[in-house]
Amino acid sequence: MVETVTLYRAPTTPADADAIADWLRDRVAAEVRVRDRLLGAPDDSDVLAEALAAARVTDPYDPETGNTMVGIVRYEERALSAPERAGGVVYDGQAVGRALNARLPDRQGLDHLHVPLLDRVLGTWGDHDGRWHKRVAVLGQPSLISVPGLYEAPAKPEAYYEAKSKHAMLTGDAPPREVLEAEIEGDFLVADDPRTTDALKGYVLAAVAFVETGTAFCDDERCRLYDAHRQPGVVRAQLRDPEFCEAHAERYG
Template sequence: MVDEIALHRAPTTIADAAEIADWLKPRVDATVSVRDRFLEVHRSDELPERFAEARVVSPYDRDTGNTMLGTIRYEERALENPDREGGVLYDGQRVQRALNSALPPEERGLETLHAAILDRAIGTWGAHDGRWHKRVNVLGQPALVSVPGLYEAPAKPEAYYREKQRHSLLSGDAPPREVLENRVEGEFLVENDPRTTDALKGYVLQAYDFLETGNAFCDREVCRLFNAHHHEDLIAAQLREPEFCAEHARRYDPS
């Protein structure tokens, strides 16, 4: 039984942890607290090397890790100055184990769920197709919620990738959000999207539900607990009414 959800900020992102906490409070049978950045509060001397070990080196290589001195130094700098981190995909389960070991022993149990909002991209290995897949969250203790994953993990409409490639060939950089939104049919979230906080609420609740029930996700697309693989499904699940399917409404609908 989860008694407390400790929600850790990611101050380098647009995600508003306090707003997520306020949304959770009437929906869960636990106290909800907002804490500072996990990688600041629970930093240990081993974390730079653990992050280096968790680096995905190739989309199709199950083995991870680059522990050369320069890489470890990069991870040290990224912990000190998170604004400088980016463009790296990490094995989410390795990162989860590293962060669990960084918790105080008395907070590693399941009574206090640590939900760490991260400014890093995380993934899991797909044994079914032999490649890494970016994820929005990794459930467990602590639960990882990746803000870059919200934008990058679910598939966007095919026209999005064509327009992005076309713009890059012509200008050499990524197109602004407004260009993509005006030229591509379909709905999707992009970096610093103003809907980020709203969309993340359900992903944090998924972490709580997993520890409470043992169930990983809901299979109904009209539910905040649905694990969307496409942006249009993500928007339908997280940003449209109803918030929950009938089963999960009985558990989480505060009305």
């Protein structure tokens, strides 16, 4: 049974860890705490920088990761001290989880779950199709929640990709993201979306459910614990009523 949940802030994102913690307190029996970035800059930041460099996905179709050349490690060091400079990189979520596990301030066991909100894009390797997949959540100890993954991992509406392809055919260039987001109707989340905090609540609860029950997600697409693979599904599960399916409403509602 999880007795304590510690959330970690991602200050370069619109995700409000304190608001998520308040919501979680009403739904779980555990004590819920909030701390500053787990990707902060303690004395071993050089060790973490090298671990992040080793976790970089360098080819979407190659399971091997990592580029620990001096310049890449220096970039990761700068990104740890100035996180607003990070971006454009996908990391092996399981490797990042192992690196962060060694930095946890309380490592007594799974009764104290650590859930860092991260400003990095995380992925997991798919043996079934031989490529990397971006993820919103990579669960374990700690359970990682990728804020940019919320915008990038679930697929956008088909009209988004059709408009992108049409623009490229006419101009030879990819259209600016802002143009596409303004032109396409439909429910999907965009970078720095004001709905980010609300949309992440179900993923944080899934991290607790995973440790307590061994099952993180729900099959009911109307439930916050539904693991949607498309953006309209994320909006429906996280931002529309009902909040939970009947079974999870009994447990968390």
